[in-house]
Amino acid sequence: MTTTAETGSVPAYGFHRPGTSEARASLERIYGSDAAAKWTELRRTAGLDTSGPLDADAEFGRIVEAFLKNADPVVSLCGQALKIRQATYRHLSEARAHIGGVS
Amino acid sequence: MNPFPFTTTAEGPVDLGALSTIDRLREIAAYNLFDHDLRTELDVICQHTADRLSQPIGLVTIVLDSAQLVIGRSGLAGWIAATEGTPAEWAFCARAVIADQPYVVPDATKDAVQAHNPLVVMDGVTAYAGVPLRSHNGQVLGAHCVLNDKPQEFTAEQLGILEEAATEIVEVMDRYRRVA
Numbered sequence: 254m255t256t257t258a259e260t261g262s263v264p265a266y267g268f269h270r271p272g273t274s275e276a277r278a279s280l281e282r283i284y285g286s287d288a289a290a291k292w293t294e295l296r297r298t299a300g301l302d303t304s305g306p307l308d309a310d311a312e313f314g315r316i317v318e319a320f321l322k323n324a325d326p327v328v329s330l331c332g333q334a335l336k337i338r339q340a341t342y343r344h345l346s347e348a349r350a351h352i353g354g355v356s
Numbered sequence: 357m358n359p360f361p362f363t364t365t366a367e368g369p370v371d372l373g374a375l376s377t378i379d380r381l382r383e384i385a386a387y388n389l390f391d392h393d394l395r396t397e398l399d400v401i402c403q404h405t406a407d408r409l410s411q412p413i414g415l416v417t418i419v420l421d422s423a424q425l426v427i428g429r430s431g432l433a434g435w436i437a438a439t440e441g442t443p444a445e446w447a448f449c450a451r452a453v454i455a456d457q458p459y460v461v462p463d464a465t466k467d468a469v470q471a472h473n474p475l476v477v478m479d480g481v482t483a484y485a486g487v488p489l490r491s492h493n494g495q496v497l498g499a500h501c502v503l504n505d506k507p508q509e510f511t512a513e514q515l516g517i518l519e520e521a522a523t524e525i526v527e528v529m530d531r532y533r534r535v536a
Binding site: 265266267268275279282283284326327329330331333334335337338340341344345348 | 373376378381382384385386420421422423424425435438439440441442443444474478
C-alpha cells in the first residue's frame with residue numbers, strides 16, 4: 254500500500270472520505286495485473302512521485318484530475334466516478350457542518 | 357481497499373464489483389455522456405415518464421464502476437442534483453444493472469435490502485422502480501427510473517411505460533455515440 258491512512262467520514266451516511274487507495278483499488282478491479290502500470294502513469298501525470306507514499310487527502314484531487322484527463326476513456330470514466338464520490342463527501346460533510354454537526 | 361466488495365441482501369449477495377467489467381465500461385465510454393443536447397433530450401424523457409407514472413422524480417443514470425452518474429433528470433434537487441450522482445453502493449439503479457432486470461421497491465423503509473440505505477434513511481427515498489438501459493451491443497449501461505418519497509405500488513403497465521422509455525433513451529443515446 255502506498256498511501257497514508259485516509260481520515261474523515263460522514264457518520265450519518267457511513268461514508269468515508271475517498272482517498273488515493275480507493276482510486277488505486279478502482280483501477281485494480283478493472284484492469285487486474287495491468288493496474289500497476291496505469292497507476293504509475295497516473296501518478297506521473299498528476300506530478301506526484303511515482304514510488305513514494307502519497308498523502309491521501311492532499312493528493313486525491315490531483316489523482317482524480319489525472320484520471321479524468323487520461324487518454325484511456327475507461328480510466329476517464331473511472332475518474333468521473335471518483336469525482337462523484339469526492340463531491341458526495343464534500344456536500345454531505347458541508348451540510349453536516351451547516352446543521353451544527355460535530356466532526 | 358475495496359469499499360464495497362459484497363453487499364448481502366435478502367435476495368442473496370450482490371457483487372458490486374460486477375460493475376467493473378471492462379467490456380461494459382468500454383461500451384459506456386463509447387457515448388458522449390456530457391453532450392448538452394443529449395442531456396436536454398433525456399431531461400424531457402424523464403419529465404414525460406414521471407408525468408405518465410405520476411411520480412415526482414424521473415432519472416436516467418449511468419452506473420459506473422464506483423458511482424452512478426445522473427445524465428437525465430426531472431424533479432431532482434438537493435445534493436444528488438449538485439453532485440450529479442451517488443456512490444454505487446447506495447444506487448438502487450446498480451441493482452437493476454447487475455441483475456439486468458427491473459428493480460422495484462414499493463416501500464424502502466420496510467425493505468430488507470434498502471431500509472438502511474442512507475438515501476432512504478437520510479434523504480427520504482421511499483419508492484423506486486427502475487429498468488435497465490441495454491445498448492445495442494448487449495451491455496447494460498444504467499437504468500431509467502422513477503422515485504417517490506411516499507410508498508408506491510407499481511403496476512405491470514407502469515413498468516411497461518418505463519421499458520418503452522428506456523428503449524427510447526438508448527435510441528437517443530445512440531445518436532451521441534463517439535464509437536460505433
